[in-house]
Amino acid sequence: MTVNAEHALERIVIIGAGIGGCHAARELASDHDVTLLESSDVAAGATGLSAGVVAPTLFYGDLPDIARHANEFVREFDGTDAFSFTERHRLDFVSAEEAEDARETASELTEAGFDVTYLERSRLSSEFPRIDSPEDGGAILYGDTGWVDPYTYANALRTDAQSRGASVETGVEVTEITTANGRVTGVETTAGRYDADAVVVAAGWRTQELLPTGLTLPIRPYRTQCVVLEPSEPLDEATPIGRIGSEHLYFRPEHNGDLLVGGAHETVSDPLAASSDADESFTRQVASVVPSVLSGFDDAGFVNGWAGIDVATPDTRPIVDQPPDAPDGLVVSTGFNGLGIMTSPIVGPTIRERLTGERAPFSTAPFRADRFDVSGSSFAYTSTSEL
Ligand SMILES: Cc1cc2nc3c(=O)[nH]c(=O)nc-3n(C[C@H](O)[C@H](O)[C@H](O)COP(=O)(O)OP(=O)(O)OC[C@H]3O[C@@H](n4cnc5c(N)ncnc54)[C@H](O)[C@@H]3O)c2cc1C
Missing domain, CATH: 3.50.50.60 (FAD/NAD(P)-binding domain)
Structure with a gap:
């Protein structure tokens, strides 16, 4: 057209x-x-308002040319004006029941040329010292992910x-x-x-x-949220991005060692009437789940939280x-x-x-x-x- x-x-x-x-x-x-x-x-x-997580291999792995184009662009554009792309591994935790499918996904993506492996739970803590998998299965490890400041x-x-x-x-x-x-x-x-x-x-x-x-x-607006937590000891550069599928939460470290956590998707009929603050229930969910995945968050401080509207198809x-x-x-x-x-x-x-x-x-x-x-x-x- x-x-x-x-x-x-x-x-x-x-x-x-x-x-x-x-x-x-x-x-x-x-x-x-x-x-x-x-x-x-x-x-x-x-x-x-975005968290700026960049993981095209995960979401467009079935369309490899598109995933590659998106991965390459942020790397080529890195350094333009004040823009930078921060490379960081990503862990997508899966349960024992999901482990077999996850292994298959990892091996298909590897065959397609992407840097993806499956990690058993026992290997997670040795590779990522501050991580404790919330699932009894393991995690898909993406080696080509990262984040940007949107x-x-x-x-x-x-x-x-x-x-x-x-x-x-x-x-x-x-x-x-x-x-x-x-x-x-x-x-x-x-x-x-x-x-x-x-x-x-x-x-x-x-x-x-x-x-x-x-x-x-065929589109509809929906609301989604983020909160930032300050751990007792700042996160270091070995801390990966992650997703806790069972909780519909994702997280990524901030440059100052804080942790940004996102999730809570719900459609809204009137975006203008939707709150731009994070809900207390979401903040509570994050506060209860994160300490079981990352060490140093038992007494984490709440830094800020917000909600934004994106568009679903x-x-x-x-x-x-x-x-x-x-x-x-x-x-x-x-x-x-x-x-x-x-x-x-x-x-x-x-x-x-x-x-x-x-x-x-x-x-x-x-x-x-x-x-x-x-x-x-x-x-x-x-x-x-x-x-
Ligand atoms: C909380 C949150 C976390 C997210 N995290 C991630 C993430 O980690 N990774 C990721 O890839 N994506 C993430 N997203 C999604 C991503 O932010 C959006 O998909 C993306 O920003 C949409 O961009 P857009 O240009 O389509 O729309 P928008 O960014 O909404 O831009 C539309 C623009 O149009 C302007 N506009 C509207 N009407 C008019 C008009 N009549 N005249 C002139 N201007 C107008 C608006 O002011 C606005 O600036 C997140 C989104 C939210 C809300």
């Missing part, structure tokens, strides 16, 4: 300076007239986009996408009108409300495409299911392919908008913490 070749593709407006919009702007700015419009500030939505990541992309010629305007809210004769013509905003040959809607959970009447995406993968029946030149980038930071490197090449026909270095089919047989938000929600 490329923009009709009879029409010039020069001016592109991108709505939303989250991680998706910033990637799109950086990719397209080198050969188009790109304007990135953000109602608030760069990374003001889900992006700035705010710095988005801003480094924004700076790079600007150096390639993009104009970035914050504090400008798009109120309407305008069309004529089945094509987009631009956007109306709180700062006036912008003409465009193509419009990329990367507005997070607000993407749906910006679409022309009658266009309904029926198959947990994003929609980066021109939706069926959308006017020509309209492309959306949304539905990252809590994995938008690690998945974001696919956004630029996929949008370029949709708009210009130039092929991305991986198959973009998993991100097509017409892959669902449902529309609207009536589908059952699957959290990526269950994958």
